[in-house]
Amino acid sequence: MINNPRDALFKEDYFHPGHPLCPGCPGGMALRWIMKVLGRDSIANVGATCLCLPTHVYPHSLEIPSLYIAMAPSPAGISGMSAAIRILKRKGVIPAEKRITVFAISGDGSTADIGMAALSGAAERNDDGLYFCFDNEAYMNTGIQRSSTTPQFSWTFSTTKGKVQRKKDLPKIMAAHDIPYVATLSVAYPEDFVRKVEKARDMGPGFKYFQIHGPCPTGWRFPEHKTVEVARLAVETGFWSLYEVVHGSFNITYRPRKRLPVVDYVKLQGRFQGLTAQDIRTLQNWVDEKEEGPGS
Ligand SMILES: Cc1ncc(C[n+]2csc(CCOP(=O)(O)OP(=O)(O)O)c2C)c(N)n1
Numbered sequence: 001m002i003n004n005p006r007d008a009l010f011k012e013d014y015f016h017p018g019h020p021l022c023p024g025c026p027g028g029m030a031l032r033w034i035m036k037v038l039g040r041d042s043i044a045n046v047g048a049t050c051l052c053l054p055t056h057v058y059p060h061s062l063e064i065p066s067l068y069i070a071m072a073p074s075p076a077g078i079s080g081m082s083a084a085i086r087i088l089k090r091k092g093v094i095p096a097e098k099r100i101t102v103f104a105i106s107g108d109g110s111t112a113d114i115g116m117a118a119l120s121g122a123a124e125r126n127d128d129g130l131y132f133c134f135d136n137e138a139y140m141n142t143g144i145q146r147s148s149t150t151p152q153f154s155w156t157f158s159t160t161k162g163k164v165q166r167k168k169d170l171p172k173i174m175a176a177h178d179i180p181y182v183a184t185l186s187v188a189y190p191e192d193f194v195r196k197v198e199k200a201r202d203m204g205p206g207f208k209y210f211q212i213h214g215p216c217p218t219g220w221r222f223p224e225h226k227t228v229e230v231a232r233l234a235v236e237t238g239f240w241s242l243y244e245v246v247h248g249s250f251n252i253t254y255r256p257r258k259r260l261p262v263v264d265y266v267k268l269q270g271r272f273q274g275l276t277a278q279d280i281r282t283l284q285n286w287v288d289e290k291e292e293g294p295g296s
Helices: 005-009 026-038 052-056 074-090 108-114 116-124 170-175 190-201 224-237 277-291
Strands: 042-047 066-069 101-107 129-135 181-186 207-213 242-246 249-254
Touching: 005 026, 005 190, 026 052, 026 101, 026 129, 026 190, 026 207, 026 224, 042 052, 042 074, 052 066, 066 074, 074 101, 074 116, 074 129, 101 108, 108 116, 108 129, 108 170, 116 129, 116 207, 129 190, 170 181, 170 207, 181 190, 181 224, 190 207, 190 242, 190 249, 207 224
Parallel strands: 042 066, 042 101, 101 129, 129 207, 181 207
Antiparallel strands: 181 242, 242 249
């Protein structure tokens, strides 16, 4: 148990530098912090996404046992591995008191679209593990195609005139599964990030779900040194909210003192280039509406 979240950020690294993620990709920061909290006694399932590159292309950066798994079944990986650990403990092969954390990490396309059935199943059964959706808001590894969590008006190669539909609210869908823990994360708020992962790690058995905001310099079209600035502006404008749902109880974990206008966030990104004043008003209304209630 770590009392000060800052302590976790200085813990040993099990995710190392020198990997092939794009410059400025926040996935490396997220994986590094997740590994600092979960430590050596954890097992990863990494879906076929951008994050399989640093974790499974030799010489890989992840220093724990891990499974490179197809896009859809990474939640089923949690189900299978946690069941295997339970049986091995029962047989005395693994000491009963040893904590081994099983987790999965995959992209938003894998999670919100292709793997939705496996995810919903694992959550409904309350299988034991942590699931991280790295939400870079498109299928990035195959060259920037829209997913159901791509925001409205965003350019991708399959929405060249801007996406028509709004972003799917996946954390809200996961909270409706009545699982012990759901939280949103941002790489611009590291203490909030590690505190939530620690909380889930220490909660006891059950399915815990995280949605990580993943500003992608390559796909969102902004300079690679601006990743954290874009991540911070998402939260300060309310485009991305930081909250947790603990056993059904909704709690905002960071509230901007004065919410900035959404235009401050979108104007930094080429994917929103060409938005009209009306489009920006529509996005502002979306933010204002979702900020008013649970699931925002
Ligand atoms: C069932 C299936 N369809 C398509 C692919 C090809 N594919 C590999 S990676 C990828 C993109 C994954 O997108 P996402 O899950 O959002 O993760 P990201 O690449 O953005 O990290 C796709 C479509 C695949 N591996 N499996």
